[in-house]
Amino acid sequence: MSLLDRPATAIAAAVRSGEARAADIAEAALARIAAANPGLGAFTDVTAGRARAAAARVDAAVAQGRDPGPLAGVPFAAKNLFDIAGLVTRAGSRIERDKPPAPRDATLVARLEAAGALCLGALNMGEYAYDFTGENAHDGPSRNPHDPGRMSGGSSGGSGTAVAAGMVALSLGSDTNGSIRVPAAFCGLFGLKPTFGGLSRAGCFPFVASLDHVGPLARSAADLAAAVDAMAGPDPADPACRTDTPAPLTPELPRGIDGLRIATLGGYFAERAEAGALAAVAQVAVALNAGRAEFPLAEAARAAAYLVTMAEGGALHLPRLRTRAADFDPEVRDRLIAGAMLPAPWVAQAQKLRRAARDAALALLAEHDILLAPATPCAAPRSGQKTLTLGGQEVLLRPNIGLFTQPISCIGLPVVAVPVWPDAGGLPFGVQIIAAPHREDLALRVAWHLERSGLARAPVAPAPA
């Protein structure tokens, strides 16, 4: 097996021990990107020179007996709403590429590189992150490596595609309503949406200030923990970022599920999902001996997130809607226009509802350490698909992929999406492992346990013949 197909932590261990050279890993990643990206559309910019320079620094550190960093030689890339010095931050749009290149890196990009990781470039995404499909009107779709005729999921589509295809071991995405968890689910990956404020958003193109989260996608739970350990910490440049440095997550993983009270969310989360999504949750629930729980405000929380997103998104982009309407992806533009027109009382009530929903969820999480729910109502849809049948009704696809992710990000809870494959030879489904605020450690312990048991797994997709 190529080292590129191994988890990030295995790559770092090989580089740190001197078994492998970061320079060789950089070249292998660049070769795989050159071979696979034209068919999969993951990368919009490749930073070969930067990756080679970083690899040389890592190899020099190893040769000189210095610590090359905990993520030494790990290839990574970032959704193109993260600033990468020298690249134009597109945010998936045509409009933003008229701006000058970013003068410096986003905080998380800088922190990963400081930990020894190699930045390979910027990744495709849905325009302005208002998307669950991974399709992009300007750069083409990011495709699903497990079936290139299907969606990668979005809006961090390229972040899913690049890791599932083994181009990189780790990627950065953003998640306002599910945009890390959806591509993780569709592409069969582990994805972490941290607690709101858990990781710095500085240097990222914004969408909805009170809902925007950023986090990693990877092929193992331990990789997510290692990435967060390298990236967490205060950052005055993001007013929402926590002001303390959390304890490392990695040492907690071997504690597994010991002592954890785990329940599956029913009701709303069991009513409008395809059989495969429910089967994946059921398999996880059996493996964890989970009980049952209800979150009665889930549907209202989802509706609140939907309205706040429309309104804040419409407000954010109003100047561009006035002057550059023709340069938007029409699918995004018309939803933003509608968002700018929402009555203020709807939005005010939605913000009030968020507090009530948060309080209800905290009460639930006083009784349960972990809640389980499907990540998406369906497996990866076919590219170009416009509708979906849920509960016997045909509904629009784009607004409904986030049915189950939105109630959770609405109230800022940490979630690890784990990949489960309920049908042999079939497509993956994501299961959300949800914990109380700032208890990423608990969600990652469960993900780690499920991975060790073999139930959750994130293989690199075979290269197309």
Next chain:
Amino acid sequence: MTEFDPDAVIAAMAPLLDLPLEGADAAVVATHLRIARAMAATVAAVPLSDEAEPLPVFRP
């Protein structure tokens, strides 16, 4: 609920927002307004007291 005419909303709001709609698909905008109205009804169905404060700065 009173009768809802999204086209009338669009016609009224566009000048209020100083938002020219050339190039926009009014039928799609109307569809999104209908979806939003249903979402607002779902939110409004949850009884909240006058004292229930919003979350202007979100803290989970």
